[in-house]
Amino acid sequence: xxxxxxxxxxxxTKRGQNVTFRCDPISEHNRLYWYRQTxxxxxxxLTYFQNEAxxxxxxxxxxxxxxERPKGSFSTLEIQRTEQGDSAMYLCASSFxxxxxxxxxxxxxxxxxxxx
Amino acid sequence: xxxxxxxxxEISVVEKEDVTLDCVYETRDxxxxxxxxxQPPSGELVFLIRRNSFDEQNEISGxxxxxxxxSTSSFNFTITASQVVDSAVYFCALTxxxxxxxxxxxxxxxxxx
Numbered sequence: 001x002x003x004x005x006x007x008x009x010x011x012x013t014k015r016g017q018n019v020t021f022r023c024d025p026i027s028e029h030n031r032l033y034w035y036r037q038t039x040x041x042x043x044x045x046l047t048y049f050q051n052e053a054x055x056x057x058x059x060x061x062x063x064x065x066x067x068e069r070p071k072g073s074f075s076t077l078e079i080q081r082t083e084q085g086d087s088a089m090y091l092c093a094s095s096f097x098x099x100x101x102x103x104x105x106x107x108x109x110x111x112x113x114x115x116x
Numbered sequence: 117x118x119x120x121x122x123x124x125x126e127i128s129v130v131e132k133e134d135v136t137l138d139c140v141y142e143t144r145d146x147x148x149x150x151x152x153x154x155q156p157p158s159g160e161l162v163f164l165i166r167r168n169s170f171d172e173q174n175e176i177s178g179x180x181x182x183x184x185x186x187s188t189s190s191f192n193f194t195i196t197a198s199q200v201v202d203s204a205v206y207f208c209a210l211t212x213x214x215x216x217x218x219x220x221x222x223x224x225x226x227x228x229x
Contacts, residue, residue, distance in 0.1 A: 033216070042120075042207050042219030043161070056216065089159065097215075102149050102168075105217060107161035 002026070004094050004108035012114045013082055020078045021111045025094030032075050033093040033105055034067055036060065043091050049075060050097075082115045089113075118143045120210050122220035129198050129227055137193045137206050137223045145169075145212030150184065150191045155222070156204040167191065198227045 005024045013019050025032050031050050035043035046065070047057045051072040061067075064082075069075040079086055089110045095103035119142040129135045141150065152164040165175065167184050175182045179196045195202055205224045209217040 031215070035217075040221070042209070042221050043217070044219070045216035048215060056214070058216075091161065093161075102211060103215065104151070104163060104166050106163060107153070109158070109160045112159075 004092055004106055006090075006092050006108040006111050008111060009109060010112050010114075012116065014116050015082060015084060017082055018078065018080045019082060019113065020076055021090055021092075021113075022074060022076050023092030023094075023108060024074045025092070026096075026106060029094035029096045029106075030072070031095045031097055031103055031105075032069055033095075034075070034077050035091040035093065037089040037091055037110070038087075046077075079113075082113075084115045087113055087115045118145075118148075118210050118212060118214075118218040120208050120218055120220035122208055122223050124223045125221070126224040126226065129225070131200060131227055131229050132197050134194060134196050135198050135225065135227075137195075137208075137225070139191045139193065139208030139220060141189050141191065141208070141210045143210060143212050148210060148212040151209040151211070151217065152182065152191075152193050153207045153209060153219075154204045155207060161207070164193075195225075198225075200227050200229060203227045 007022045033048040034046040037043040049069040064080045067077045091110045093105035093107045095105045097103035121140045148169045150167050154162045181194045183192045205222045207222045209219045
């Protein structure tokens with residue numbers, strides 16, 4: 001089995017530009033999560049999907065952030081009008097969950113965003 | 117609100133020493149799950165273990181062992197006979213009724229020869 005993959009691995013952009021990241025989960029995983037990790041901190045939850053439905057969004061996810069998982073497989077995270085404070089590692093995780101159970105999340109390698 | 121505290125920011129040991137990474141958590145959920153992840157320099161978070169709140173049995177996996185004590189809200193991680201390849205940042209995390217993981221700030225472990 002291949003693990004979670006993310007593309008690109010690194011992105012450098014200028015302030016005010018839009019960026020889009022892609023995450024491909026482990027095959028057959030029905031949940032997909034996005035987290036953000038800044039230097040010296042643990043990952044912070046942004047949002048998650050069960051199949052194609054976005055079930056929860058963090059208050060960290062401002063109006064400039066949007067995430068989609070159109071067919072319940074891969075997901076994209078778009079940041080519009082980037083700011084220097086958006087510089088971080090964006091991590092994707094996926095899991096398989098049955099009703100009323102909890103899941104173990106498996107993480108991808110991350111996309112490191114640098115906003116100049 | 118849930119909270120995970122990893123008070124040790126950085127630990128340095130010499131190879132073959134034993135080392136314990138501390139994790140203290142706070143939650144109001146009666147059912148919850150605790151996790152440890154390893155983040156090597158490459159950056160990818162690697163799942164190590166998951167325990168649920170009803171299972172306080174300690175677990176051992178090779179050189180790794182975990183001590184879960186509900187009475188002190190702690191879930192500590194011990195590496196026996198540490199090796200250079202154990203050098204990484206280790207994160208403790210918690211989930212309850214919500215699916216999202218709440219992470220601690222991590223402990224950086226440096227193992228030298």
